[in-house]
Amino acid sequence: MAALAVQFQQRFHALAGNIERVIRGKRETIELALITLFSEGHLLIEDVPGTGKTTLARSLAASIEADLRRIQFTPDLLPSDITGVSIFNQSNQKFEFHQGPVFAHIVLADEINRASPKTQAALLEVMEERRVTVDAEPHPVPRPFMVVATQNPVDMDGTYPLPEAQLDRFLMCVSVGYPDHASEVEVLKGMPTGPQVERLPLIARAADVGGMIDFATRIHVADSIYDYVVAVVSATRRSPEVRLGASPRASLALLRACRVKAAAAGRHFVIPEDVKALAAPVLAHRLILTPEAEMRDRTAAAIVAETLAATPGPQALATV
Structure with a gap:
């Protein structure tokens, strides 16, 4: 098990280093994206x-030889433009399903908050169940499958905020941020001859990613860590500054x-620092x-940090 964890670590950091050739100075964000991928x-x-x-999503797909489809979300985008549609074939007198762009390893949902709620909801089933149901017929998506959605928090004119049910289906929310000066x-200096997405070498294949996903599910979690995860998540529900806390789905996602x-650290067991x-x-x-x-300009990230500081660690929990 320990040897397999080391192999996972080596491939994980090889992928992160490959993507960092294009996305400079954002190692932490790149690693969070990879953790999301291997967490399914x-x-x-x-x-x-x-x-x-967008470059982050394209670099990730290029590094694992994944099929990438991009959907530009606009107010006139229809649910069938995402999932696909059944079309009647005159030659055989049957309806045939034509797949939409969601049938890919990595789906880039660009400016997802610009589409109508009805179109946004078309992603709910496939994000959770990894299949699309059209005319009562289920159609599974390939594995690995990951939706990378982007939204612009500045220009909010003509946008539709994502509902809580859809936000809850995103395992992580990150910000790339501006690069540092160096x-x-x-x-x-690297433009236009520097590393480009199209020139990135292949680090892993889809089958390799599937094996890494399966290995991660076998990482040992002690009972005290289970208690700690639930304690942290449930504490967000009791905060007087929070109207809606994290759901049990959040506990599963965090674990x-x-x-x-x-x-990714070469360990076959989870430690409290991973949770933090x-x-x-x-x-x-x-x-x-x-x-x-919100009027006091409080942020959810600050509340999570305070919750972590106020929640006893696994050692303290074990002695209670």
Whole structure:
């Protein structure tokens, strides 16, 4: 088990290093995206234009030889434009299903908050069940399957905020952010001959990714860690500044992500630091703050950090 964890670690960091050739100076964000992939989760990237949101998704797909489909969300986009549609074939007098762009390993949902709620809801089933049902007929999507959605938090005109049910289906929400000075200088020096997405070498194949996903599910979790995860998540529901706390789905998501982070560190067991490192990106976007907290410019990430500080660690829990 330990040897397999080391192999996982080596391939994980090889993937992160490969993507970092294009996305300079954002190692933490890249690793969070990879943790989401190996947790079989979905990623929401909320950031201003031009910071590399789309490039991150393309680099990830290129590194694992994944089929990438991009959907530009607009107000006139229909659910069938995403999932596909059944078309009547005159030659055999039968309806035939024509797959939509959601049938890919990685689906880039660009500016997801610009589509209508009805179109946004078309992703709910496939994100949770990994299949699309059309005319009562289920159609499974390939494995691995990951939705990478982007949204611009600045230009909010003509947008439809994602409902809580859909936010809860994103395992993580991250921000790429602006590069530091040195990284931005390197980007300028490398253009137009520097590393590009199309030139990235292949690090792993889809079958390799599937094997890494399966291995991560076997990472050991002690009873005290289970208690700690539930304690942290349930504490968000009791915060006076939170109107809607994290759901049990958040507990499952946090645990899956912690298993992958442990494997990425070459360990075959989860430690409390894994929970602390991933709590904010996994939980913060699921919290709905009270109007009073928002007026005081409180952030969900700050509340998660305070919750972690106030929650006893596994050792303390074991002695209670």
